[in-house]
Amino acid sequence: MAQFIKDLPLEEKIPLQLRRLYEQYGYKKYNMEKFEPYDLYRDNKNFLKGDGIITFTGGGGSLMALKPDVTMSIVKNAKDDHKTEKLYYVENIFRIDQGSHEYKEISQIGLEFLGGDRGYAEAETILLAIKSLEIISPSYILNIGHMGYINALFGYCGISVSNGNKILNLMRQKNTHELTALCDELGLSEEYSKTLLGVAGISTSLGSALPLLQQYAVTGEMKNIVAELATLNHILSSLNVGDRVIFDFSVIYYAEYYNGIVFKGYVEQIPSAVLTGGRYDNLMDRFHPGREALGFALYMGDLARFLYKKPSFDVDILLIYGNSDNALVAKTVADFVEGVGCSVRAEKEYDVAIKAEKIYRLNENGSLEVIERA
Amino acid sequence: MLNIALPKGRLGDDVYKLFAEIGYDCGAMLEDNRKLIFVSEDEKVAYFLVKPVDVGIYVARGAADIGVIGKDTLLETELDVFELLDLKMGKCRMCVAAQNGWVENEALPLRVATKYTNITRRYYGEKNREIDIIKLNGSIELAPLLGLSDVIVDIVETGTTLRENNLSVVAEVAKSSARLIANKSSYQFKKQEIDRMVKELEVKL
Numbered sequence: 001m002a003q004f005i006k007d008l009p010l011e012e013k014i015p016l017q018l019r020r021l022y023e024q025y026g027y028k029k030y031n032m033e034k035f036e037p038y039d040l041y042r043d044n045k046n047f048l049k050g051d052g053i054i055t056f057t058g059g060g061g062s063l064m065a066l067k068p069d070v071t072m073s074i075v076k077n078a079k080d081d082h083k084t085e086k087l088y089y090v091e092n093i094f095r096i097d098q099g100s101h102e103y104k105e106i107s108q109i110g111l112e113f114l115g116g117d118r119g120y121a122e123a124e125t126i127l128l129a130i131k132s133l134e135i136i137s138p139s140y141i142l143n144i145g146h147m148g149y150i151n152a153l154f155g156y157c158g159i160s161v162s163n164g165n166k167i168l169n170l171m172r173q174k175n176t177h178e179l180t181a182l183c184d185e186l187g188l189s190e191e192y193s194k195t196l197l198g199v200a201g202i203s204t205s206l207g208s209a210l211p212l213l214q215q216y217a218v219t220g221e222m223k224n225i226v227a228e229l230a231t232l233n234h235i236l237s238s239l240n241v242g243d244r245v246i247f248d249f250s251v252i253y254y255a256e257y258y259n260g261i262v263f264k265g266y267v268e269q270i271p272s273a274v275l276t277g278g279r280y281d282n283l284m285d286r287f288h289p290g291r292e293a294l295g296f297a298l299y300m301g302d303l304a305r306f307l308y309k310k311p312s313f314d315v316d317i318l319l320i321y322g323n324s325d326n327a328l329v330a331k332t333v334a335d336f337v338e339g340v341g342c343s344v345r346a347e348k349e350y351d352v353a354i355k356a357e358k359i360y361r362l363n364e365n366g367s368l369e370v371i372e373r374a
Numbered sequence: 375m376l377n378i379a380l381p382k383g384r385l386g387d388d389v390y391k392l393f394a395e396i397g398y399d400c401g402a403m404l405e406d407n408r409k410l411i412f413v414s415e416d417e418k419v420a421y422f423l424v425k426p427v428d429v430g431i432y433v434a435r436g437a438a439d440i441g442v443i444g445k446d447t448l449l450e451t452e453l454d455v456f457e458l459l460d461l462k463m464g465k466c467r468m469c470v471a472a473q474n475g476w477v478e479n480e481a482l483p484l485r486v487a488t489k490y491t492n493i494t495r496r497y498y499g500e501k502n503r504e505i506d507i508i509k510l511n512g513s514i515e516l517a518p519l520l521g522l523s524d525v526i527v528d529i530v531e532t533g534t535t536l537r538e539n540n541l542s543v544v545a546e547v548a549k550s551s552a553r554l555i556a557n558k559s560s561y562q563f564k565k566q567e568i569d570r571m572v573k574e575l576e577v578k579l
Contacts, residue, residue, distance in 0.1 A: 141562040175457040203565075246562070250456065266559045271436025272454070273558065 003341070010136075011107075011304040015090055017135045018109050018298070022088040025128060027111060030087040032073050038063040044072060044286065046256045052096030054103060066094045071280070071295060074112050075287050084115040104301075110277075112295035114284065119228065121294060122261055122279070123235040129265060129275055129296050130241050136303060139268035141244055144206060145251040146229065147258045147278070149213065152221040153199060157192040171200045174250050200249055206233045209247035232261075257283060263296070270306045274299055316342035318356035320349065320371065324364050332362055376419050376567060377560075379433055379441035381426035385464045385552055389442045390421065392461070396574040430455065430555065439560035440568060445550040446529055450490045456561055458572050459554040462579055468493060468547040472525040473518050474540050487517030488527040497527070497547050515539050 005013065019029070038055050041048060048069055058064040067073065070091050078085055088111040097104040111128060113121045126144070133140035150171075154164045163186055170179040179200055183193035199216050202209050210230055217223045229247075236242035251264045258278040265275030277296020284293040317336055321329040329346055336344040345354060350371065359371040378393070380386040390403055400414035400421055412421045424432055426444065433441040434453040442461065446468050468490065478484065483504040488494045491507050498505045508523050515535055517523040527547060536542060554575065556568055 139563065143562070173455070173457040177460045178457075250558075266562045268559075268563045269436075271434070271557055271559050 009304060010307050011300055014135060014303060015109055015300065018132055019088070019090065021128065021131055021135065022111055025086070025124065027086040027088040030070075030074055030089045030112075032067060032070055032089060032091055034067060035064045036067055036073060038065040040072065040076060041065050041068060044283070048072075052103070054094050067091070068093055068095050070108065070110060070297070071112060072283065075114070075280075075284055075293065078114050078284075078288055078291070078293075080288060082115070084113070084121075087112050087114070107300040108297050109300060110295060110297035112293060114293045115291055118292070119231050121292075122228070123232055125277070125294050125296065126232065126236065126245075126261075126263065127239065127241060129263060129277060130236075130245070132296075132298055133244075133265045133267060133275060136274065136298075137267045137269075137307065141246055141266045142263055142275075143246050143248045143251040143266070144261060144263045145247070145249045146225055146261050147252055148260050149217075149222055149225045150199070150249065150252060151259070152219050152225070153195065153216075156218050156222075157188060157196065159186070159188075167196070168252055171249050171252060174200075174203075176200060203246065203248040203250070206242060206245045206247045207237070213247075229261075253278065260294070265296075265298075267307075270302050272302065274302065312355070313357045314355045315345045316357050317344045318350075318354050318359045319344055319346045319362055320359065321346055321362045322348065322364075324362045324366075328366055329362060332366075332368070375413075375417050376440065376564060376571075377422070377438045378419060379422045379424055379429045379438035381429050381442060381444075382423045383426065385426070385442070385444075386423060388463055389461065389552065392463075392575070392578060393419075396571065396578060398571070427451075433555050433557050436557050436560060438557070439564055440554060440556045440571075442552050443555055445548070445553050446490065446493070448553060448555065449548060449550075450492050452492065453555075454558065456556040456558055457553050458556055458568070459575055459579075461552040461554055461575070464550075464552040466529050466531045466550050467543075468527065468550055469530045469543045470497075470525050470527050470545040470547060471515075471518075471530070471536055471541045472544050474542050476518070476524070476544075478524070484525065485523040486525055486527055487514055487523035489514060490527055493547060494527045515541060 041053050053068045054066040055063055070089050074087055090109050093106050093108055094103060095106060113125050130142055195216050202212050213226045217226050251262055253262055257280055259281050260279030262278035264273040267274050275296055275298050279294040281292045284291050333344050333346050336342055361369045361371050380389055398419045400412050400419055402412040403421055422438060427447050429441040429443040430451050430453045432438040434455050444464060483506045485506045486494050487508040487510050491509050494507055514526045514528045517526055561568055
């Protein structure tokens with residue numbers, strides 16, 4: 001069994017390993033309905049990335065949606081009498097792909113920490129994000145940013161929401177040349193422009209980023225955030241897991257959804273982020289005022305394509321039984337499967353299309369003969 | 375090894391010369407043959423020469439770590455990549471142009487002929503102007519002359535084509551020039567090398 005699990009394709013093995021990790025940390029599996037009332041998504045459209053929800057009329061005549069998101073359902077169903085809830089999910093969601101503009105079924109594994117003490121909740125979530133990436137590949141990077149820090153800076157500099165979105169867009173692209181031009185265009189003072197460009201340019205280990213974040217912290221809120229990040233850095237360092245964490249504001253998302261720490265995980269050879277997450281108190285507050293939440297999701301679709309090496313053989317043994325007695329065939333297959341512990345495919349005749357590591361012919365007298373591959 | 379996608383043609387040639395000057399030279403690029411991939415002898419760099427509009431796809435999908443693409447194409451395709459540097463080459467303007475003396479009838483939707491449908495839609499969307507987009511793939515300037523469209527949205531380099539066809543610029547949509555872009559994941563794992571390259575290019579420019 002252990003060998004079978006070891007030999008499973010990555011897209012099947014990784015979910016099992018991730019589930020084990022999350023269960024070890026006390027997270028419970030959340031199962032979601034495939035269909036949800038469309039109203040849930042319509043009322044909270046700002047929190048969904050793009051449009052393109054697949055809708056249909058349900059049995060009772062109400063408009064239903066094929067789930068485009070899991071977090072929203074988890075948040076909606078959070079229990080108000082629980083101080084904290086720790087949940088994980090393994091679900092497929094349906095959304096329009098940004099690249100092809102076609103509907104796609106996206107395989108997602110995620111984790112949500114609802115409620116809880118800020119400092120520890122953040123450290124545990126980031127730790128589990130790091131451990132999740134480690135399961136996928138030893139060569140990974142977790143980028144961390146902070147929406148609260150940026151929003152406080154925008155407030156201090158008097159930057160409007162629409163201009164703030166333009167700036168966020170350029171920061172996401174690491175586009176400092178256009179950010180410099182935009183600061184001029186907006187008529188920002190030299191001090192504001194320098195601070196904004198300095199912050200946008202931070203891209204270093206969390207430990208090295210702290211003094212820079214402190215240097216640019218112009219409000220009390222920003223200073224508090226730096227103190228929170230210092231605590232996080234201390235916890236990660238004490239667990240020896242922080243060396244692949246890079247503080248970089250290019251991970252920031254759109255401001256409606258995330259309000260605090262945000263992060264993205266990258267794995268070498270996979271061209272886009274495999275993990276995204278962050279603190280989404282705004283969404284939580286909509287359903288459960290005053291409560292906080294954070295979490296992340298892993299996108300499993302690209303893993304198989306980029307990391308999984310196709311095995312050379314379909315099966316360990318191809319058994320050609322010809323005219324042998326059926327009971328003898330069944331006994332021989334059982335001996336291989338249960339006795340030797342390998343996989344067997346029994347066929348009456350040899351088929352070159354079946355790729356087997358070894359090929360045997362079962363003679364009528366019960367003897368086995370090794371056959372060379374054609 | 376750093377994989378670089380360059381646009382085929384003069385811009386690609388100019389960018390290669392610039393990259394070669396800062397140590398990313400590759401002898402195979404100067405050979406007269408029909409190869410598609412050029413790897414330097416020390417295997418420090420591999421170049422792919424692709425159609426200019428395709429550079430972004432190669433980079434966004436990770437086939438190339440970095441690439442050089444016109445800002446016009448980058449705006450049109452809205453790919454999720456890092457835009458690290460303005461190389462200040464291949465400069466041009468994305469403009470709205472119309473026949474000389476054209477007067478806009480604001481009571482009707484504006485008929486706009488263009489290759490750049492996304493940029494056009496965004497530009498007029500921000501102005502709340504109703505438009506009828508006519509997607510063309512070439513000779514855009516012909517559209518207003520034949521009454522197919524009221525205006526065009528297109529790239530203007532010297533303005534000669536417009537002048538010779540009795541057209542003129544009505545408004546500027548965006549400025550364009552060649553940009554150095556990077557795949558967001560590749561950047562994480564080749565950060566030191568890409569950052570160093572950007573710094574050296576900045577000095578050159």
